[in-house]
Amino acid sequence: xxxxxxxxxxxxxxxLERDYLELNGFEVTICEDGTKGLEEALGGGYDMILxxxxxxxxxxxxxxxxxxxxxxxxxxxxxxxxEDIDKIRGLGLGADDYMTKPFSPGEMVxxxxxxxxxxxxxxxxxxxxxxxxxxxxxDRTARKVWVNGEEKNLTAREFDLLAFLAANPNHVYSRDxxxxxxxxxxxxxxxxxxxxxxxxxxxxxxxxxxxxxxxxTIWGVGYRFKV
Numbered sequence: 001x002x003x004x005x006x007x008x009x010x011x012x013x014x015x016l017e018r019d020y021l022e023l024n025g026f027e028v029t030i031c032e033d034g035t036k037g038l039e040e041a042l043g044g045g046y047d048m049i050l051x052x053x054x055x056x057x058x059x060x061x062x063x064x065x066x067x068x069x070x071x072x073x074x075x076x077x078x079x080x081x082x083e084d085i086d087k088i089r090g091l092g093l094g095a096d097d098y099m100t101k102p103f104s105p106g107e108m109v110x111x112x113x114x115x116x117x118x119x120x121x122x123x124x125x126x127x128x129x130x131x132x133x134x135x136x137x138x139d140r141t142a143r144k145v146w147v148n149g150e151e152k153n154l155t156a157r158e159f160d161l162l163a164f165l166a167a168n169p170n171h172v173y174s175r176d177x178x179x180x181x182x183x184x185x186x187x188x189x190x191x192x193x194x195x196x197x198x199x200x201x202x203x204x205x206x207x208x209x210x211x212x213x214x215x216x217t218i219w220g221v222g223y224r225f226k227v
Contacts, residue, residue: 002047002116003027007037007063008078009055013101017050017078020105021112034058041067048116050108051095053079053086061093068094072143072156074115078103084192091196094155097183098193118184119156131166133227136205136214138163145205152204157182161194162201165215165225174222198223 004021008014009032018028029044031037035057041049049067053060064075075097077090082100090098096115099108131138137146140163145152154162160182165173173181175194183193198217202209216226 001025001027003029003045004048004050004112005037005041005044005046006030006050007034007041007055007060008032008050008052009034010052013052013078016105017108020109024109024113026112032056034060034063038063038066041073042070046073047119048112049073049075050112051075051077053077053081053090061089064090064093064095068155072119074119074156076108076111076115078108087192088196091157091193092200094157096157114184118182129167131163133166133169134213136166138166140167147205154201154204158197158201158204161197162205162215165223169225169227172218172221172224178223194223 004026006014006017006028008017008030011032014030014032018030021028029040029046031040034055037055038058041063051060051063060077060079064077067073067075075095077095077098078101079086079098080101087098097111099111129140131140135148139145143159145154145159145162161178164178164181175191178194179191198215202212202215205214206212214225216224218224
């Protein structure tokens with residue numbers, strides 16, 4: 001049984017999330033304080049974290065950043081903050097998805113299942129494969145990336161997206177196709193997430209992110225990895 005941690009200070013929302021998740025077979029723990037939630041997230045061995053942003057103690061952005069420094073547990077931000085800048089910041093810190101309140105409980109469960117299934121497939125694949133292209137080295141087993149010998153720190157989704165594109169060079173993928181491949185969902189989620197992650201990857205692996213040598217934008221179509 002997958003274990004879900006909810007870090008949410010609005011008791012009614014936390015209990016709604018818990019009830020729907022438990023009805024779908026998940027084991028759920030609720031933390032209403034950011035500081036305690038961070039401690040629980042780092043030490044509780046959870047399979048998924050649902051994270052609010054506005055919290056007493058540590059805020060959601062800080063929790064997301066600190067969790068990502070230690071582990072790749074999927075994180076879905078669930079927040080009343082719906083401005084694009086908050087979504088970009090949350091995804092940039094390593095969150096896997098962003099839902100705005102009010103939300104459909106059914107959609108929430110669908111997203112949780114999709115991210116868990118995707119994560120389980122990735123960690124269970126066990127492929128011993130290294131991709132090396134023009135100074136870029138991707139170790140798909142160790143989930144590490146180097147550029148000209150310098151290791152780069154990518155979030156779980158950034159790594160998944162980069163590795164997928166590099167493993168399928170010169171193929172142009174639309175944002176919808178990449179969203180389905182990496183996030184494992186068709187009808188839920190915001191495909192702008194793909195654009196945000198491509199931007200963050202370029203900032204980390206390209207010598208000049210304005211003139212990328214690895215991930216090329218095909219205007220009006222999508223992206224491809226150049227070889």
